[in-house]
Amino acid sequence: MLRMQRADGGLEIAMLTGWLKGSGTSQRGLESLVLAGRLDGQLRFAGCVGSGLTIAGRRAIRDALDCIARPDSPLDVKAPREIARSTHWCDPIVAVDVAYREVTGDGVLRQPSFKGVRSDVDVAEIDWPS
Numbered sequence: 001m002l003r004m005q006r007a008d009g010g011l012e013i014a015m016l017t018g019w020l021k022g023s024g025t026s027q028r029g030l031e032s033l034v035l036a037g038r039l040d041g042q043l044r045f046a047g048c049v050g051s052g053l054t055i056a057g058r059r060a061i062r063d064a065l066d067c068i069a070r071p072d073s074p075l076d077v078k079a080p081r082e083i084a085r086s087t088h089w090c091d092p093i094v095a096v097d098v099a100y101r102e103v104t105g106d107g108v109l110r111q112p113s114f115k116g117v118r119s120d121v122d123v124a125e126i127d128w129p130s
Contacts, residue, residue, distance in 0.1 A: 016094040018087040029058030039128035042076035052114035095121035
């Protein structure tokens with residue numbers, strides 16, 4: 001299993017489970033990506049990342065996620081209410097590199113920054129942050 005923890009260079013692999021819609025100049029794009037990892041076989045919320053995304057990148061990712069959108073959460077354990085009620089969910093089939101400062105006590109990535117999409121990673125191998 002790929003552990004969702006800081007690796008050499010401070011990068012982490014997480015999976016995308018949705019996005020929060022953008023506003024203003026980002027209205028057609030997205031504000032942030034909703035991240036997840038697995039703990040004891042259950043898909044769980046691991047935070048949101050918006051830092052590191054360019055305007056063009058936001059639009060491109062949003063267009064790609066629209067193709068795998070779903071009406072309900074793929075998470076086995078509910079995300080916090082304030083996130084869940086405004087998230088546009090997608091199938092958890094996209095892996096991304098994320099740098100972060102630390103993991104909070106409840107497993108949420110603190111100060112994450114988007115580094116890129118990982119097409120070489122099977123999301124079934126992404127585990128929970130430690």
